[in-house]
Amino acid sequence: MNTRETVTVALGDRSYEIIVGDGVLAQAGALIGPVLRQPKTIIITDKNVATLHLKILQRSLENVGVTHESIILPPGDQTKSFAQLQSLIDALLSHGMERSSTIIALGGGVIGDLAGFAAGITLRGLNYIQIPTTLLAQVDSSVGGKTAINTPQGKNLVGVFHQPRLVLADVGVLDTLPQRELRAGYAEIVKYGLINDPDFFAWLEDHASSLLDGNLEARRIAVVKSCQSKAKIVAADERETGMRALLNFGHTFGHALEAETGFCDALLHGEGVAIGMAIAFDLSVLKGLCPARDAARVHRHLATVGLGFGLEHTQGMIWNLARLVDHMQKDKKVQDGRLTFILTRGIGEAFVSQDVSRDDLFAVLEGTIAA
Numbered sequence: 001m002n003t004r005e006t007v008t009v010a011l012g013d014r015s016y017e018i019i020v021g022d023g024v025l026a027q028a029g030a031l032i033g034p035v036l037r038q039p040k041t042i043i044i045t046d047k048n049v050a051t052l053h054l055k056i057l058q059r060s061l062e063n064v065g066v067t068h069e070s071i072i073l074p075p076g077d078q079t080k081s082f083a084q085l086q087s088l089i090d091a092l093l094s095h096g097m098e099r100s101s102t103i104i105a106l107g108g109g110v111i112g113d114l115a116g117f118a119a120g121i122t123l124r125g126l127n128y129i130q131i132p133t134t135l136l137a138q139v140d141s142s143v144g145g146k147t148a149i150n151t152p153q154g155k156n157l158v159g160v161f162h163q164p165r166l167v168l169a170d171v172g173v174l175d176t177l178p179q180r181e182l183r184a185g186y187a188e189i190v191k192y193g194l195i196n197d198p199d200f201f202a203w204l205e206d207h208a209s210s211l212l213d214g215n216l217e218a219r220r221i222a223v224v225k226s227c228q229s230k231a232k233i234v235a236a237d238e239r240e241t242g243m244r245a246l247l248n249f250g251h252t253f254g255h256a257l258e259a260e261t262g263f264c265d266a267l268l269h270g271e272g273v274a275i276g277m278a279i280a281f282d283l284s285v286l287k288g289l290c291p292a293r294d295a296a297r298v299h300r301h302l303a304t305v306g307l308g309f310g311l312e313h314t315q316g317m318i319w320n321l322a323r324l325v326d327h328m329q330k331d332k333k334v335q336d337g338r339l340t341f342i343l344t345r346g347i348g349e350a351f352v353s354q355d356v357s358r359d360d361l362f363a364v365l366e367g368t369i370a371a
Helices: 025-035 047-063 082-094 109-124 135-141 171-176 179-196 198-213 216-236 243-248 251-260 269-286 292-304 321-329 358-370
Strands: 004-009 016-021 040-046 067-073 102-107 127-132 146-151 154-161 166-170 341-344 350-353
Touching: 004 216, 016 216, 025 047, 025 102, 025 127, 025 166, 040 047, 040 109, 047 067, 047 102, 047 171, 067 082, 082 109, 082 146, 102 109, 109 127, 109 135, 109 146, 109 154, 127 135, 135 171, 135 179, 135 216, 154 251, 166 171, 166 216, 171 216, 179 198, 179 216, 179 243, 179 269, 179 292, 179 341, 179 350, 198 216, 198 292, 216 243, 243 341, 243 350, 251 269, 251 321, 251 341, 269 292, 269 341, 269 358, 321 358
Parallel strands: 016 166, 040 067, 040 102, 102 127, 127 166
Antiparallel strands: 004 016, 146 154, 341 350
């Protein structure tokens, strides 16, 4: 499968392309060259990704005369920290970065978020390019310019909006991912169907198995469709003052779960989002907003792809519901002390709501644990 497709994120003079296809990484140098201000780059990646993909990227840059140096960071969500940010910026400055140099983020969401944040604040702003190597990063975190690190108080609470110059999504590299990582990334794909595209959700019901089993065409279609959906929303609401909040469907719950686990591998981000989306449907049913049959359909699909677990199944943890609600209270979307949630009137009908009480949250969380 050599089909390549381009999606444009339309942001005026800051517009950029997302190029999706198989074998894109080996062609990265030729694709990156036209957007560079000077042929000097620094690649930021992690140890796991470097072992698998770094040499391919380096070779592609060398083939077109682009110089490169590499900074290799520890893997894992705990790398999104103040300590690692400071270390990364020190390394960038030590490598002699100039304002016309370009950072290349090669990795999953952690590397993309951290490298993008560093690019946004080093020398008051450096260009950067995203080369996402996980399914989750290809369909979500590499697109839209959100960059951030975590703090003890919560996920992604410190960061900047800083758009990349280019995104290269090679669906072929997804073959190197463990099934658990693929399923976690798939949760973000499902999100696009659930917020505003019921036809896409129906397509996923028919094609999820082949996508997860390695069908490159199914993966390409899903990545392109997801990127098109996100690009349209970002172009309309870059700074999340309105409809972009829909992209957080399931995330308020998911982020609280991640914070409670200490952002470790006990619960991957996509797994938290999957639980969060299921809870959002349950909460919407509880409040009389959504047909129970739609919630049941979502639960059934998540179970089919291996994401159908509730809180009672996450590594045998005992959840403190009061602490989970407190984590939600620190969410970025809180306004005037009021919690903001993405609820739904049915599949493809998500909306923003501030009409959720603590009693509602306790009721739905208790129901999730008891399920």
